Amino acid sequence: MKSYSFCPICANRLEQAFIDGRERMFCPSCSWVHYVNPLPVAVAYTVNPKNELLVIRRAHEPAFNEWALPGGFLETGEEPHEGCLRELMEETSLMGKVDSLIGVYHRDVELYGSLLVVAYKVIVTNDAITINHELFEAGFYPPHLIPEIRIPLHLQIIQDAAKS
Ligand SMILES: [Zn+2]
Incomplete structure (x- = not known):
């Protein structure tokens, strides 16, 4: 599975952070979080x-x-x-x-x-x-x-x- 590198909302580069109990990609510019659900x-x-x-x-x-x-x-x-x-x-x-x-x-x-x-x-x-x-x-x-x-x-x- 490929992951996002850029924010789909504002196109900023995503960063990794520990959010809600897991490592997730998030956008430091608009705070969008890439929650990966089944x-x-x-x-x-x-x-x-x-x-x-x-x-x-x-x-x-x-x-x-x-x-x-x-x-x-x-x-x-x-x-x-x-x-x-x-x-x-x-x-x-x-x-x-x-x-x-x-x-x-x-x-x-x-x-x-x-x-x-x-x-x-x-x-x-x-x-x-x-x-x-x-x-x-x-x-x-x-x-x-x-x-x-x-x-x-x-x-x-x-x-x-x-x-x-
Ligand atoms: Zn963003």
């Missing part, structure tokens, strides 16, 4: 009426070409469950309904830094998929045929979904 992400653990799991193969970084659960960044002003269903719709054209919250997680990724991940169980009744440019493929799989998922967080979410 980015919120929603993930959709999506099942069809046969209880098959939706798994997608990613066509972008991070985890390029990896099998995964669909999801993405929340937009400003969006409820987490709305963002979850929007991402599912954008990536697969599936119209889902949130069934339950599976869990809330933190992880660090090189590309974006700190992420706060909210995972929902989503149910779809019509499972005809049209993928967008973010995916190579997507499909519903019964438990014994799910492609190998190697993203630790997504494995965790699948495990937690089984418990709930």
Whole structure:
């Protein structure tokens, strides 16, 4: 993760200081502080009426070409469950309904830094998929045929979904 060198408000050079319990970059001219907070992400653990799991193969970084659960960044002003269903719709054209919250997680990724991940169980009744440019493929799989998922967080979410 790259950090700011100059103030985005007044363009002064930033300095490092210990503020609110952490080393942070701040602007000595206008007092702007660079608070680095996690980015919120929603993930959709999506099942069809046969209880098959939706798994997608990613066509972008991070985890390029990896099998995964669909999801993405929340937009400003969006409820987490709305963002979850929007991402599912954008990536697969599936119209889902949130069934339950599976869990809330933190992880660090090189590309974006700190992420706060909210995972929902989503149910779809019509499972005809049209993928967008973010995916190579997507499909519903019964438990014994799910492609190998190697993203630790997504494995965790699948495990937690089984418990709930
Ligand atoms: Zn400034």
